[in-house]
Amino acid sequence: MVAELSELSELSVVVVGTQLSAPVPGGTGRYTSELLRTLAATQPSHARFKVFPVASSRLPYRLLARLWDRGLPPRAPDAEVIHAPTLLFPPVRRESALVVTIHDVVPWTHPETLTPRGVAFHRRMAQRAARRADLVLTPTEAVAEQVRRLVSPTAPVRTVPPPVWPLDVPADAAAYRLAVGVAEPYLLFVGTAEPRKGLDVLVAALREAGPRVPDLVVVGPRGWGDIRVDDLAARAGVASRVRVLGRVDEATLAALYAAAAAVAVPSLAEGFGLPVLEAMTLGVPVVTSDDPALLEVGAGVPLVAPVGDVHTLAEQLAEAVAPGRREALAAAGRRRAQDFSAARTGELLWETYAHVAGDRRPRGSRGGTQSTGR
Numbered sequence: 001m002v003a004e005l006s007e008l009s010e011l012s013v014v015v016v017g018t019q020l021s022a023p024v025p026g027g028t029g030r031y032t033s034e035l036l037r038t039l040a041a042t043q044p045s046h047a048r049f050k051v052f053p054v055a056s057s058r059l060p061y062r063l064l065a066r067l068w069d070r071g072l073p074p075r076a077p078d079a080e081v082i083h084a085p086t087l088l089f090p091p092v093r094r095e096s097a098l099v100v101t102i103h104d105v106v107p108w109t110h111p112e113t114l115t116p117r118g119v120a121f122h123r124r125m126a127q128r129a130a131r132r133a134d135l136v137l138t139p140t141e142a143v144a145e146q147v148r149r150l151v152s153p154t155a156p157v158r159t160v161p162p163p164v165w166p167l168d169v170p171a172d173a174a175a176y177r178l179a180v181g182v183a184e185p186y187l188l189f190v191g192t193a194e195p196r197k198g199l200d201v202l203v204a205a206l207r208e209a210g211p212r213v214p215d216l217v218v219v220g221p222r223g224w225g226d227i228r229v230d231d232l233a234a235r236a237g238v239a240s241r242v243r244v245l246g247r248v249d250e251a252t253l254a255a256l257y258a259a260a261a262a263v264a265v266p267s268l269a270e271g272f273g274l275p276v277l278e279a280m281t282l283g284v285p286v287v288t289s290d291d292p293a294l295l296e297v298g299a300g301v302p303l304v305a306p307v308g309d310v311h312t313l314a315e316q317l318a319e320a321v322a323p324g325r326r327e328a329l330a331a332a333g334r335r336r337a338q339d340f341s342a343a344r345t346g347e348l349l350w351e352t353y354a355h356v357a358g359d360r361r362p363r364g365s366r367g368g369t370q371s372t373g374r
Contacts, residue, residue, distance in 0.1 A: 013049040013353050014079040014096075015039070019086050022061050024223050026192045027274065028103055031162050032085040034342070035349075038163035042346025047353075052077055052090070064088075069121065071128075080357040083349075087125035092132070097356040100129040101137040104271035104293070105146040106196060113196035113268060115224060126151050134356050139272035142292035160349060163342035164277050173255035180245055180252060185214035187317065188260035188284075190253070190275040191267075194223035198266035198289060201310055203232045205266070206241060209314040213321055214261050215241040219248055260284050262320040265294060268307055273297050277340055280333030285320040287313065299339075301332045 015036060019029045039049050053074060058064070067073070068090050076082045076090045083099045092098050107114060107122040114122070129136065130153035137160050138144040144157045170176055177183070187206070191197050199218070206216050216238075218229050233242035248256070257263070263279035265288040273294045279286045286302035288294040295304065303320050305312035319325060 011044070011047040011081070011350075011354055011357055012079040013039075013047065013081045013083060014052045014077055015049060016076070016082065016084040016086075016089050017051040018053070018058070018061060018064055018088055021058050024192060024221055026221070026223060027271075028086045030274070031101070031103070034163045034165060035083075035085055037165065038342045038346040039349065042343060042350060044350055047350060050077075050079075065121075069125065080360065081353045083353070084129075087122060087129055089125075089129070095360070097134040097360045098129075098132055099135045099137060099352065099356060100133040101139075102126060102129065102143065102147050102151065103139060104143055104269060105150050106269050108150045109146070110196055110269045113194070113225075118224070130154065134359065135352065137352070140293045140296045142296050143271050158352065160352065161340055161345055162272055162274060163345040164274070164281070164337075164340045165342045166281055167250070167254035167257060167278055169254045169258045169282065170251045173258050176252045176255035177259060180248065180256075182217055182243065182245075182256065184259050185261040185321070186243075186259075187214055187216045187321075188256055188263045188279075189216065189218045189220075189265075190257075190263065190278070191220045191265075192223040193218070193220060193227040193229055195225045195227060196268045197227075198268055198308070199227060199229055200232055201308055201313060202264050202266045203229065203236050203238065203242065204310045205313040205317060206233075207236045207238045208310060209318050212318040213314075215243065216264075217256065217260075218242065218244045219246075219253060219256060221247050254282075257282050257284060261326070262287055262317060264313075264317060265289065265302075266305070266307075266313055267291055267294065270294050276302060277337055281337040283330035283334050285326055285329035286333060287316045287320050289313075299336050301329070301336045303329070 019025055019032045065088055068088055071091055076092045079096055081097045082092050085101050107119045111119045130151050133155045135155050136153050136157045138147055139162050141159050144159050147157050229244045233239045262285040265273055265275055267289055270291050270293045276286050276297050288302045288304055289307045290304050303316040305316045
């Protein structure tokens with residue numbers, strides 16, 4: 001594939017950036033942002049990319065979603081490759097190759113964690129992608145297998161992990177923690193507060209573990225489902241032990257990761273689980289559920305509890321913060337995190353774009369093969 005990339009005279013790519021303006025961008029918004037950062041950092045000299053629609057001309061997110069759900073304009077601009085980082089993508093000219101990232105299959109495996117409207121929308125858009133895409137990307141092999149089985153795309157499915165940029169811990173990290181009222185020690189949860197994240201299980205485990213584990217700090221925006229962590233904590237009788245910060249800036253997030261006693265990721269379902277890697281990169285012990293994608297990313301390093309198992313989660317959190325365990329878990333996590341990098345993901349992405357563009361080019365054109373005509 002590297003040869004193909006160098007042989008193409010020029011490669012034009014358009015990335016659909018609509019998720020950046022979503023009411024709650026969530027993990028896919030962060031993926032889109034980091035994807036653009038990575039493409040810019042690893043861009044070959046003969047390749048170019050741009051974001052569509054540009055910020056100054058974006059229609060409101062909900063209106064754009066309704067239009068694209070019906071296959072209506074605004075149409076994607078001319079480019080050899082259109083990459084949609086989510087299931088929301090514009091009408092694409094047949095001359096362009098379409099790459100779509102499917103992050104998870106939650107609408108099929110855990111529909112109860114989404115609204116009925118959300119389930120219908122995501123299934124419909126996934127089936128549209130399955131018919132139209134020239135290539136489907138997934139963040140893990142676990143999701144790739146699920147996509148092949150549940151979505152059945154006509155195009156190939158390839159796993160390319162999300163770009164993972166090391167968090168830059170500020171020199172005065174303690175001041176950042178003090179500014180948001182967080183004192184050590186503490187457990188940390190990072191993610192959007194929504195039903196599939198397992199926050200109810202985590203709060204219940206905090207209660208069961210009692211003084212064996214430190215207090216809990218929750219970082220991230222509120223999503224759908226009216227998940228109020230403060231209310232969950234009050235009903236569990238641990239309101240004084242839970243601090244909800246909501247969104248924080250990147251420096252504060254890095255400062256919070258760096259001093260956490262452990263990071264908890266008790267999700268019912270994930271496509272990748274970026275907090276797992278962010279924590280391991282900084283040498284922080286991690287406890288996850290046994291969701292297949294989380295197991296794949298963790299590769300045996302995090303401590304694991306079955307999905308929804310309050311008792312085991314409490315025991316594993318206590319184990320993660322036990323004296324003498326942190327050092328071993330931290331060292332193993334750092335080693336595993338070295339398997340992921342933004343540079344490697346950027347290389348894979350540009351190779352992927354070159355490959356699908358080459359498949360679209362007529363036989364005899366430089367670096368290309370016979371068009372599939374799809």
